[in-house]
Every structure is written in structure tokens, then in C-alpha cells.
Amino acid sequence: MTALTIAIPSKGRLKEACNAWFAEAGLTMEQTAGARGYRASFAGLGDVEIMLLSAGEIAASLLAGDVHLGITGEDLLREAAPELAGRIHLLCPMGFGFADVVVAVSQYWIDVSTMVDLDDVCAAYALAHGRRLRVATKYAQLTRGFFAHAGISDYRIVPSGGATEGAPAAGTAEVIVDITTTGATLRDNGLKILDDGVILKSQAQLAASLTADWNAGARAACKVLLARLTAKAGVLYPGLDGQLLK
Amino acid sequence: MVAFPYYEPSDIEALNAQAVILLKLFAGRGYRREEPSVMQPAEIFLDRSGEEIRRRTFTLTDLSGHELCLRPDLTIPICKHAVDAKVPFPARLCYNGLAFRQQPSRPNRPTQFFQAGAELLGLDDSAAGEREILSLSFDALRAAGVENFEILFGDLALFGALVDALQIPAHWRARLKRHFWRAGYVETLLQRLGRTAQAVPSRAEIETRIDASKEAPSAGRSRAEIVARAMGQAEEAAALRLNPAVVGVITKLFGISGPATEAVAEIRALLKAAGIKLDAPMQAMDARLKAIADLGVDLGRVRFTAHFGRNMEYYTGFVFEVWAEAADGSIQIAGGGRYDTLLETLGAGKSVSAIGCAIRTERLLTVKNGKGAR
Numbered sequence: 334m335t336a337l338t339i340a341i342p343s344k345g346r347l348k349e350a351c352n353a354w355f356a357e358a359g360l361t362m363e364q365t366a367g368a369r370g371y372r373a374s375f376a377g378l379g380d381v382e383i384m385l386l387s388a389g390e391i392a393a394s395l396l397a398g399d400v401h402l403g404i405t406g407e408d409l410l411r412e413a414a415p416e417l418a419g420r421i422h423l424l425c426p427m428g429f430g431f432a433d434v435v436v437a438v439s440q441y442w443i444d445v446s447t448m449v450d451l452d453d454v455c456a457a458y459a460l461a462h463g464r465r466l467r468v469a470t471k472y473a474q475l476t477r478g479f480f481a482h483a484g485i486s487d488y489r490i491v492p493s494g495g496a497t498e499g500a501p502a503a504g505t506a507e508v509i510v511d512i513t514t515t516g517a518t519l520r521d522n523g524l525k526i527l528d529d530g531v532i533l534k535s536q537a538q539l540a541a542s543l544t545a546d547w548n549a550g551a552r553a554a555c556k557v558l559l560a561r562l563t564a565k566a567g568v569l570y571p572g573l574d575g576q577l578l579k
Numbered sequence: 580m581v582a583f584p585y586y587e588p589s590d591i592e593a594l595n596a597q598a599v600i601l602l603k604l605f606a607g608r609g610y611r612r613e614e615p616s617v618m619q620p621a622e623i624f625l626d627r628s629g630e631e632i633r634r635r636t637f638t639l640t641d642l643s644g645h646e647l648c649l650r651p652d653l654t655i656p657i658c659k660h661a662v663d664a665k666v667p668f669p670a671r672l673c674y675n676g677l678a679f680r681q682q683p684s685r686p687n688r689p690t691q692f693f694q695a696g697a698e699l700l701g702l703d704d705s706a707a708g709e710r711e712i713l714s715l716s717f718d719a720l721r722a723a724g725v726e727n728f729e730i731l732f733g734d735l736a737l738f739g740a741l742v743d744a745l746q747i748p749a750h751w752r753a754r755l756k757r758h759f760w761r762a763g764y765v766e767t768l769l770q771r772l773g774r775t776a777q778a779v780p781s782r783a784e785i786e787t788r789i790d791a792s793k794e795a796p797s798a799g800r801s802r803a804e805i806v807a808r809a810m811g812q813a814e815e816a817a818a819l820r821l822n823p824a825v826v827g828v829i830t831k832l833f834g835i836s837g838p839a840t841e842a843v844a845e846i847r848a849l850l851k852a853a854g855i856k857l858d859a860p861m862q863a864m865d866a867r868l869k870a871i872a873d874l875g876v877d878l879g880r881v882r883f884t885a886h887f888g889r890n891m892e893y894y895t896g897f898v899f900e901v902w903a904e905a906a907d908g909s910i911q912i913a914g915g916g917r918y919d920t921l922l923e924t925l926g927a928g929k930s931v932s933a934i935g936c937a938i939r940t941e942r943l944l945t946v947k948n949g950k951g952a953r
Contacts, residue, residue: 415683440795443788444809453750456757457808458799466799477634484758489625489633501798508798523795 335374335382336550337558340394340403343371343385347537350429351404358562378561380554389413395421398544401551402558408434408472408512408535415474422541425562430537432512434472436479436530437519439501447528448483451508455487458507469493469506472532476510479532498522582682584689584941593944594693597723598675601695601938604722608715610673610697615656617677621646623659623925635681637690649679649691654935655893655921657698662925668701675940689941695719696915696937700922706863708934709897709917710870716901716913716936717874723938724947728903728912729880730871732839733887736896736917737846737860741832744855750811755829779813782806828853835885839868842883867897893921897934903946912946913938 342348352362355375362383365372373383384400391405392413404427414420438445445454458466469491470476476490491506498518500506512535513519516526539562545551586594602612625633625648637649650656653674661670675695682688697715702708720728735756742755780788785806828849835845843864850857872878887898898916902909915936922931 439798440792441789441797442800442805443785443792444805444812449754452757453754454800454808456753457804461804462799502796504796504799507800523792 335554336380336548337402337554338382338384338400338545339558340384340386340391340400340405341373342388342391342404344387347388347404347406347430348385350427350537354427354429360561375558378554378558380550381558395540395542396544398542398546400542401545401547401555402539402541404537404539406430406432406535407538408432408475408533410538410540411533411535412472412474415478420543422543423538424541425539427537427539430535432514432535433526433531434475434510434512434533434535435519435526436476436532437498437509437511437513437524437526438507440523440525445527446525448485448530451527451530452483452485452487455485459487465489466508467491467506468508468510469497469500470510471495471497472510472512475532479510498524582686582688582690584691594940597940597944598693598695600722601719601940602673602675604719605673605695605697605715608671608711610671610715613653613657613660613672613674614676615650615653615660615674617650617679618647619650619656621648623655624648624651634683637679637681651680652678652937653694653696654698654918654937655925658700658922658933659925661698661700662922662927666700668931670700671697672700673697693940694937695940696935698933698935700933701931702934703932705896705917705932705934706866706870708932709863709867710874712915712934712936713870713899714874716915716938717876719938720901720913720943723940723943725903725912725943728901729882729909730876730899730901731882731884731887732867732897732899733884734860734864734897735894737857737864738832738885740857740860741828741850741855744857745828748811748814780809782810785809785813828855833886835883837882839871839878839881839883842885843868846885863897893918893924895919899936905942905945906949910942910946911939912942 341351355362360378361376362373363376364370365374365382371385373385375381375383384394386394386403388405388409391400391403392409394400395403395405395410396414402424407423407426410417410421410423417423436448436451438451442454445451455466466488467490468476468480468488471493473490473492480486480488488508491500493500493506493509493511497509497511499522500509501524502522509524510532511519513526519526547555606612621636621638624636625646632651636651639647639649641647653676657672657674660666661672666672673696676693677691678694679691682690697712699708699712702711720726739756742752745752789802789805789809831849832846835842835849837845843861846864847861850861868878868881871881894916896917896919899914900911901913903912913936915934917932917934919930919932922933923929
């Protein structure tokens, strides 16, 4: 019976980066036999079970308290729960998986470079066209919070399944909120990031669920695991000591 | 309070008895009872109320893919019906029913609550409309057994008139009015007035810039629309340096808050010092205070806050809230205001004078029974 569950991305660059990060800390992952690649463990740490999930599922599992620890993008965590306080504690930025969540508009809109400009255009657009300007995004929560902070209310969110950057050209939305690393994809689609349009500078985070079952066994296993990681990362985890391991 | 209220027989009986009293009073003043459907097409709310109300509106999709919602208030469906049915004006309409709001940041607040309210549509004498709705609100609260209450009010029209009287570009007028209720944000906007003073590009320069980007998607806006706004920005940048006093007048107005009589005197002094004449809104302010006093409310219990504007985007002028003491603190038991543009946006074809009020009947019972609210 394992005491502590940690969720790690099951595919892609995040998975490889995680594996490399753990390897540097001297932790090797071993597939659990018969688990079809969904479960694994660290050699020599029998109390810790690794669950391999998609990055989005990791955010949901941390929120639900189904796993104790998890590594996933901060953008996904903040989108899943705008209020992290009391639900998820960010322990350590991982130094990979960098991505900015940004507000982008067409380069054709030469009169728009700030959120104040966008606010003007939203209001004028609603008057001129009789409907609200549409914002395509996978980040509805982050968008609402950021737009509310900027005082913009004359807009509608259009949920986007993928290829958000194509929405203005396709005519399904006028503005987008999306992630970008270099901005190249946005530029290729004729879009530009607003000067004050960076909603979140995100990277992968090691996060703890505050709603998981932190029984004595889980806390003990967590201490052992974090001691190994601390040696690697060179940082302490005051959050865990203070909130979980007392 | 809990997120999902459960009404015991005694709660329902008390609420029903109270509703009978309120509706009888409304009927006695000529208000006709309306009962819109709990479920509504989502667009009429989402297109009128903005993203903040959208965020708090419960939405669902029917089998054909139409977006529906649980009504977040009754004012909009009642006004929509009045427009569609071409109800003759002035129309006096009232209701008692449930409204539904998500409470994302306050999980212990109820997601459904009863409201009893009245709407007065198409009465052109706005002072008379205000008096009528205030009288109706106060008398309804008293009929329900709550005599002690305080009033907080504001006036979006006053701010609008002040902004119209200032020598600033039209863009900035629209922008300041739109953000009336966000005092801190408006001050940030005002600070930018000084910063945007830069070299002014010519129309030819603007046209060259946009044509260099013609490969990019137009995203719903025409070349003419963008060039016109860019020209406006340029003119703005040129004009803004002229008015350093503007920031001071608006900032001082936002600072005015307190007992009604003193606050109105302060506004007068501010306007006089700035050499601005706002006769119509100031006369409306005097008439309002007299009406409130005539209705038997001690003006010592009436407070004015200049930047008070309610976070419901359809209000356009006078707005008010009525507060009373519950066992664990003061709670808002009623509110309302003027919304002169709503009916036009719902298809009335012209602007229609409109003012209304809504009473939170469960909170009214809480106050009457001397219980805590939360």
C-alpha cells in the first residue's frame, strides 16, 4: 500500500522534462507492471506512487484531492481554480514548460496596443455592430478575471477547442487569449500581443493539493521525497513544512 | 445563509404572507402583476448585462443547442415582454419570484433568492417617476413591518453631465462614463490623459501603417473604422495637454461621500469653484432629497456616494440601495434605479424612461425577525 501519490504528465515535452528533472535528483522512474503505462514508482521509494495523467487532468486531480502532489502548468492550475488559496499550494517552479497566457489582436488593428484601447474598441464595436466582440480562448476563467480587472465588460467569450490563433482569420472571434512561448505562432497568424496583455507568465509547477488526505503516512513519505528533491533543487518548501507536515 | 436554501413550511408561509402584503400594495398603486418564465433565452441577459453578470448567470443548453439561462433578475424579461407586446406607456408592472445567481467568490451566499419588485416604464416626468418608485419602495418595506432603514444613493447622470461639461475629447467622455462605477480605475485613466501627449501622426501616416498590415485578419473591423479611431487617438493626444484641471475636478467629485445634505452642498461648492454649471442634475438632486424627506425618511439616514453606481450595466441615472440592521450587521434589503436605455436595446425603437426597484424578501424577513443574515 503506497502512502503518497504524485501525478506527472503522461506525454510530450513536459513528461520528458519531468523525467530529466527527477533523474538529476537521482530518482529513476519504473513502470508498474500491468498498469498499461498509467502508473509508475521511483526506484527505492516504495511509499510513493506515480500517476501518469494529462496535464489538464493533473490540475483537476489536485483540486479534487485525488493526488497529494502533481506537476503541471501554472496556467492550467489557475484556470481550473482562480482562487488557489486553501485548495492548492505551489511548492516550486520547475524551470521548464514556460508559456505566457496573453491577449492578442490582429496586427491590422493599428489603433490597438493596450487594454485601454481594447476597452474602447469593445464598447464601440458593441454600438456599431449590435453585438459584443468575441474573445476565443481555452482560458475562460483567466480571461474573465483579467478583463474585469481592466474594466472591460463589453465582450463575449467563445470557447476554443484548439488552434485558437486561427479564430480571427476564420471569423469565429475578433480577439484571442492563448498561450505563447516565443510569439512566433501569433505573428504567423497576423496577430500581436497587447503591451499590457500578459495575463500570466506560466511555467510548470510542483504543486500540493491541500484537500488530499494528508495522513501520517502521506506526510512521512512526502518528507522523504521532498528531502531528495530539495537536495536537487536547492530550495526549501516552507509551504509543505508549515501547512502539511506539522 | 447557505448556497442551496431549503425552505421549511414556516419559511414558505412567512414568505407567502409577506408577498401577499407587498403585491397588494403594488396592485393598489396600479401595478400589474407579471410572471416571466424562470428559464430564459440566454442572449437577452448576456448581451445586455456584460461579462460580470454573465459569469454569475446559470446557463444551460437545450437539445437543439440553444443557450438558455435561469433568470438572474426579473427586470430584463419583464421589459422585453413589454417591448414585444407593445404595452402602452406609461406601464406599471410588478412581480414576485425567484432570481438565480452564481456566487463564485462567496460560496455561502444563496444561489437563488426571492425578489419582489416594480417597474415604471415610459413616464416622461423623471422626477415624478423617481418619487413614485421611492414611495412605493418605502411603503412596501413599512407594510412588511420594517420601519428602520438607511438609504445609500448615487446618480450616474450627475457624473455624466459633469463629464459632458468638461472640455475633453468625445472618446474620453465615453470612456469615463463607461467606467463611472470604478473610481480607482477612472483615476488611472485620468493619469493617462497627461501621458499620451506625443507627436501627432497624419492621416497619410496612419493609412500607410494600416496598409502595411493588410495581410493580417481584419477581425470584424473595417479599414475606415480603424483609421477613424487612430485619427481620433491622434487628435486626443493633441487636445489632452490643454486640461490639467480636469483630473482634479473628477477626483474631488469621487471623494464626495457622506450624509446627503452635506454631500450635495460639497458638490455645489466644487462645481462653483471649477466654474461648471450643472443646473438640471443639481435641481434633480434637490427634488430627490425633498421627496425622500416628504416620504418620512430622516435625511440623517440618507447617504450620498458620488461613485456609487451599482455593478449592473443597465442603470443610467439615479441609483439607490436600502439597508437595515440584522442581528449580525447591516444588510441590503432593497435597491433600484433608473435605466433609460434598456428598453431601446431590447427593441423599443426609441429611448424609454424607466425606473424600478426590487426588494430582497428573504432578507426583509431576516431583519423583521431580528435574525442573523449569514
